[in-house]
Amino acid sequence: MSDRPLLMIPGPVELSPGVAAAAARPPPSHVSPELIAAFGESIRGLREIFGCGPEGVPLVLAGSGTLAMEAAATNLLGPGRTALVVSTGYFGDRMAEIIRRTGAAAETLSVTPGALPEPAAVEAKLEQLRPFALFFTHVDTSTGVRVDAQALAALGRRHGALVVSDGVCATGGEPLIAHEAGVDVHLTASQKALGLPPGLALLSFSPRALEARRTRQGLPPLFLDVESWRPIHEAYEQGRPSYFATPATSLIFALREGVRELLSARHGALTGLPAVWARHARAARAIRAALQVAGLSFVPTEPSAWASTLTAPLLPPGVPPTLPATIARHGVLVAGGLHPAIRERYFRIGHMGWAATQPLLLRRTVVAVLEGLAAHGHRSDGPAALVALERAWDEG
Ligand code: PMP
Secondary structure, X not given: OOOOOEEOOOOOOOOOHHHHHHHOOOOOOOOOHHHHHHHHHHHHHHHHHHOOOOOOEEEEEEOOHHHHHHHXXXXXXXXXXXXXXXXXXXXXXXXXXXXXXXXXXXXXXXXXXXXXXOHHHHHHHHHHHOXXXXXXXXXXXXXXXXXXXXHHHHXXXXXXXXXEEEOOOOOOOOOOOHHHHOOOEEEEEOOOOOOOOOOEEEEXXXXXXXXXXXXXXXXXXXXXXXXXXXXXXXXXXXXXXXXXXXXXXXXXXXXXXXXXXXXXXXXXXXXXHHHHHHHHHHHHHHHHHHHHHOOOOEOOOOHHHEOOOEEOEEOOOOOOOOHHHHHHOOOEEOEEOOOOOOHHHEEEEEOOHHXXXXXXHHHHHHHHHHHHHHHOOOOOOHHHHHHHHHHHHHOO
């Protein structure tokens, strides 16, 4: 192991040895048989992970999560269409800005940072606005709030809206098969709970979403157009070479390995996605049990909103927002606050992907956090916190 710090921010994340090895392979040609095989297998895996079935269209684009947000918005929306964005933080607000730049109207239903949206308020807005599409963020990385994606998707559907879910900080870590829950466009990125390096924007379209693209006023930007990529992905899935724009070939090897690891995961009697979700839930419970013993509380107000992918602890009295820099001196990188309204009052710990399966790394993280807090005068019972971590871990 190198002496680089342990990466426990909410993405990018530590890689499993298998994914790291796959990502380090020299880039193949985008039309080589080995690349086509890896791309095809990845697309088939994503159909399972997103639940989009044979009639849906999964896309793998070179880019970050924001590109996936742009692609989702611009294929569905344009001048003359209206969207409702349920915003639980920074990334919901970004989504609204992206929507407005397509020429569509965006209305935001925002909650206080840390709160969950009230279903009745969402319903009232849907009734009043009758939007073409409803957008929400499954886990907003700026607050650590996880919404009830299933319930929001059902609400949107019931009011005739297309449903778009941002799963950038959730997919692979939070229980959801998006399209089975009624989502029409699901989007995510490689560098979080899927456990891959940054660089891939991943999303999927339902038949209703494809129809919305067809009836959209004007064409979306060429690179973001699902119809530019659809024939290419179909070719790859059928084992044929094809070209529209050069894919991130080395990352496709990493993606195939990551998808394999995810779909073959085991946790107790669970296998595949439910096993991976349970592993993330266990890591989250263990980290939070330790931090609670150390006297910390969290930005999301209700435990039902606590994400499995990251924890957003409030800074105890007297501890400055520079805490992450102090923690970094103990060999672990965590992140500072991101939500502009509360930026100085909390910090964030990611527990996603491979690191969420490694109790020693979680322990190292808690030790570094407690050392950092102690350096700023917040004393806690470290041994008791570590016992709580281990107990919660052992509960499985
Ligand atoms: N949505 C959410 C929920 C995110 O957490 C992020 C990244 N932190 C994004 C969108 C944007 O992704 P990226 O930084 O990869 O562009």
